[in-house]
Amino acid sequence: MIYADNAATTKMSSAAIAAMMPYITEYYGNPSSLYLAGQKAKEAIERARESVARCIGAQPREILFTSGGSESDNQAILSAAMIGKKQGKRHIVSDPIEHHAVLHTLKKLEKEGFEITFLPVYGEGVVRAEDLKNAVRDDTCLVTVMYANNEIGTIQPIGEIGRFCRERGILFHTDAVQAVGHIPVDVVKDGVDLLSASAHKFHGPKGVGFLYAKRGIPLSNLIEGGAQERGKRAGTENVPGIVAAAAALEESAAKMEENARKLSALRDRLICGLSEISHSALNGDAHKRLPSNVNFCFEGIEGESLLLLLDDKGICASSGSACTSGSLDPSHVLLAIGRVHDVAHGSLRLTLGEDADTEDVDYIIRSVKEVVERLRGFSPVWRDLTSGKKPFIL
Amino acid sequence: MALYSEKVMDHFRNPRNVGVIEDADGVGEVGNAKCGDIMKMYLKIDNDTVTDVKFETFGCASAVASSSMATELIKGKPVSEVMRLTNKAVAEALDGLPDYKMHCSVLAEEAIAKALEDYFSKHPEKRIQ
């Protein structure tokens, strides 16, 4: 099997599994308890906090462990909105290709009287700092722009946005779920105030993540209760998960350069191979792009069928087609970069893992070519396109 | 549990009656690219019987399998019977479809109805009330 859906989730690393084991089998005590088994667990959490902080250039006390990317996004945005509200500021700037964890939280705030401005992302799927400069107002309380996009892999100009927000005294949150552990992230250099991350995207366990909040930024609780996480996130800590998350990130950070170099080369080989398919197009900027991400649209076919036939060939991938999600609309990201419905339904996302090699990539290229040709063979849309009844879009 | 039944996957992987009938007596196309599924049915009708049927589908596995199964259900059947084909019968013959995929099987029923309508419009005397 070739697992090419690493943007959806990753395999846990052996280091992460090994790190968590003692906290399942031996030091299973409650970190809030006074006896040794509890205190060992408490120490492990604090070590994990230091390690995670180091990997993104933060201070340990600025890290809050959560249940993952979605929770971190929710808490970051709702906290910033609360701070804004107290100052009479109810305007937020974001962009249309954010994850639903961000978009749905913004929608909720909109219902509460906040105004949201969405920056254009253009055909390349990248926001421009000039647009941000024109979009902010005196009552802007938050700018939230993701570090890298989960579908099309585009990397946003985070440093530029962060510096601008810092100058203007506006809080800046970035959903860095797809970036942390894969490309360099430094909250100080990037001028980030709030940052979300999720362990299962960098070979840690599912259901664990963290929120970075720059010292002095008051967070609002999503979960009330005990005094865990400095009173900002109640509930007995997921000790094994937190320890494993830190171990996974340590390893990803240590191998980041090597992995990125290797993956970018494989990615470009894959892009090059798939470009040979007629009437296809790469989605998202070719250069400002995560090392592992390839996303294509193929005209005349539908994504779910493509995925299932690839699954038959042992390839795990994903698509932005409506029929894979159960909704009637294809991916909001593909629509935002200007892909029309007809074409957006025929999208394919391949996100390579660090253990992939050129042989895998060549096998993927061959398989996709075969499957696309097969599906086009009985597609009425393809017939209309090739017979000239309808014009090609791609 | 897999997303689809064995039957759905079988019809999806090896769709029956795929293709075009150049001199079809009735052709029906339904769906649109906006919703993600498009189905086209071609019928050959002789002596009030569907003697041949072919289809083309742009869509998910559920849409492909529904069209394939529908063609098997109507091939060789009298027009009066074909008219009564429901998406429920298609879905049942496929050992069921996930709830949110039922709308894809509706297209098969609709494409056949539309192809019959095309046939009746050319042969009004054949219209069954």
Ligand SMILES: Cc1ncc(COP(=O)(O)O)c(C=O)c1O
């Ligand atoms: C960009 C982005 N943000 C947020 C999330 C949500 O993370 P989690 O699954 O940990 O809640 C994901 C993962 O799907 C993501 O890719």
Ligand SMILES: [Zn+2]
């Ligand atoms: Zn469908």
